[in-house]
Amino acid sequence: MTERRKDARRTGKPAGKRPDRQPKRQPNRHKGSSIDDFLKEEGVLEEFQARAIKEVIAWQLAEAMKDRKLSKRRLAVMMRTSRAQIDRVLDPENGNVTIETLRRAAALVGRKVHLELV
Numbered sequence: 001m002t003e004r005r006k007d008a009r010r011t012g013k014p015a016g017k018r019p020d021r022q023p024k025r026q027p028n029r030h031k032g033s034s035i036d037d038f039l040k041e042e043g044v045l046e047e048f049q050a051r052a053i054k055e056v057i058a059w060q061l062a063e064a065m066k067d068r069k070l071s072k073r074r075l076a077v078m079m080r081t082s083r084a085q086i087d088r089v090l091d092p093e094n095g096n097v098t099i100e101t102l103r104r105a106a107a108l109v110g111r112k113v114h115l116e117l118v
Contacts, residue, residue: 055092057102062090064109078108 039045065075072086079086081101088094089105103113 050095051092054095054097058090058092060111061102061105061109064106064111068109070109075105075108079104 036045039048065072070078072090073083076083076086079101085101086105089097089101099113099115106113
């Protein structure tokens with residue numbers, strides 16, 4: 001019986017390929033980089049940032065509406081606008097909402113909009 005087979009019997013592991021003969025892997029060119037670096041390299045960083053901001057704002061506004069027990073219809077009446085406009089404000093896919101509309105909606109749910117250029 002060979003040494004490898006004896007070792008396999010002792011350890012309970014099969015006597016297959018030796019670990020030192022595994023094929024070398026290609027180095028990961030993204031290892032150590034951030035998701036921002038990857039998105040910038042792909043040319044979509046700004047698009048993803050804008051969408052993320054809109055999603056957070058829509059979520060925060062919806063949560064504030066729940067806390068105040070405000071329906072979309074009631075918020076539309078208070079803002080003197082249509083329910084469709086409120087749907088656009090709360091839709092994370094729709095980025096075409098004015099700052100003034102967000103400010104008015106935020107004020108009605110007891111919040112403020114804070115913008116900052118960095």
